[in-house]
Amino acid sequence: MTDVGATAHAPEIDENRRKFLTGATSAFGAVGVVLAAVPFVESWQPSERARALGAPVVVDISKLEPGQMISPVWRKQVIYVVRRRKGLVEQLSKHDAELKDKDSKSSIQPKYAQNEMRSRREDVLVLIGICTHLGCLPKTFFDPGDPVLGASWPGGFRCPCHGSRFDLAGRVFNGSPAPTNLSVPPYSFKDQNTLVIGLDEAQGASGAA
Numbered sequence: 673m674t675d676v677g678a679t680a681h682a683p684e685i686d687e688n689r690r691k692f693l694t695g696a697t698s699a700f701g702a703v704g705v706v707l708a709a710v711p712f713v714e715s716w717q718p719s720e721r722a723r724a725l726g727a728p729v730v731v732d733i734s735k736l737e738p739g740q741m742i743s744p745v746w747r748k749q750v751i752y753v754v755r756r757r758k759g760l761v762e763q764l765s766k767h768d769a770e771l772k773d774k775d776s777k778s779s780i781q782p783k784y785a786q787n788e789m790r791s792r793r794e795d796v797l798v799l800i801g802i803c804t805h806l807g808c809l810p811k812t813f814f815d816p817g818d819p820v821l822g823a824s825w826p827g828g829f830r831c832p833c834h835g836s837r838f839d840l841a842g843r844v845f846n847g848s849p850a851p852t853n854l855s856v857p858p859y860s861f862k863d864q865n866t867l868v869i870g871l872d873e874a875q876g877a878s879g880a881a
Contacts (some may be wrong), residue, residue, distance in 0.1 A: 728870035732861070733796065735754065743801060743814050746869045750801040750809055751857060752829075753867065760827050760840050761794045767826050772844050773853055778803075779843075781856035782872060790841040790856055798859050798869065799842045805850040808833035830852070 690715060736742060736755045744751050762841045768774040776786050784792055791797050803810050810831035817823050821830065821837070828839040837845040842854035858872045 680831075694737075699700065728868050729813040731867040731869060732865060733867050734865035738795070739815070743811075746857060749857075751869055752799045752801040752854075753795070754797040754813070754840070756795055756840055758795070758796055761789060763816075763826050764788055764839065766839055767839065767845075767849075770845055771839070772846055772848070772851070774843060776843065776853055778851075779853035779855065781853075782858050784845060784854040784872075788841065790843070790853070793860070796867070797840065798843065798856060798867070800855040800857050802855070803833065803836055803850055804844070804852045804854065805831065805834055805836050810836065861872065 677793045718800045728753075729744050731742070731744050731753060732753070733742075733753065733849060736753065738755050741752055741754045744753065773779050776790060781790055783796075789797075790799075801809055801811070808831050810829040814821060814825060814827060814830060816827040818825050818827075826839055828837065829842070830837050831848075831850065834848035834849045836848035838848075838850070838854055839845070842856065844850045844853050857869055859867060860871050862868050862872050
């Protein structure tokens with residue numbers, strides 16, 4: 673009788689075990705599918721590396737007042753965006769004799785920025801904020817006649833590392849260790865208040881040379 677009873681209950685034990693194993697296998701299988709899908713889901717999105725290598729940066733400049741500067745980042749580089757006062761733009765040609773590369777022939781900029789203003793628009797200056805000497809950030813923005821640089825200073829940038837000086841077009845002054853002007857990145861204007869850094873032409877761009 674004992675043997676018959678054990679045999680009678682055996683299918684029930686086996687059935688429970690089968691359900692457990694089936695459920696566990698399904699669960700692990702589902703986890704495996706999810707984990708396997710992660711790389712595919714991530715591949716639908718631009719990677720950090722792809723964004724770092726060239727994704728454009730859109731900047732709202734509607735609140736940027738004359739004399740102010742903002743510093744967005746593009747391709748892991750600090751970009752200087754300055755709203756220049758009209759009077760200072762008009763002064764740019766008056767210190768040409770003091771510059772190393774007044775026509776920017778040896779400096780880096782898009783063709784549309786190879787002019788006296790080094791920009792698409794006279795009121796907006798866009799530069800890569802890296803000194804062309806040893807890569808420091810000339811963050812200090814001086815107004816004309818700054819007491820540190822003297823009454824004749826026309827306004828611009830000064831590198832805190834080794835003293836290179838640049839005017840409000842990013843052009844380097846004689847006597848500076850920096851060999852060339854600050855570089856200008858590719859950029860465009862989607863509209864009057866929207867700057868697109870990293871694209872020479874943006875849909876609806878205005879102010880193009």
